[in-house]
Amino acid sequence: MFFIGVFGINQKSDLVCEKHGIICPICGAYGRYEVYKNYNYFHIFFIPTFRWGKSYFIKTYCCNNIKGIKDSSNGKLENNDFNVSYYDILFE
């Protein structure tokens, strides 16, 4: 039996939350942003079996930025009441 093509590694992005009517943490404008969770997963027969390498990023619509979010802020992001601040963003 051959397993070529039935398992592999993929990367996926899930929308965590969407905020409207907020002050943008990057440019300071009144706008909207979305927070996404990025992760790698290993799949067998297209069924995800385990995940690793979780990271978050923010996408803003006012200034069209996509920026990473610091690992230290990850726990807070699962809570929908949380607002991303300037200090949570990774500026390269």
Ligand SMILES: [Zn+2]
């Ligand atoms: Zn902005």
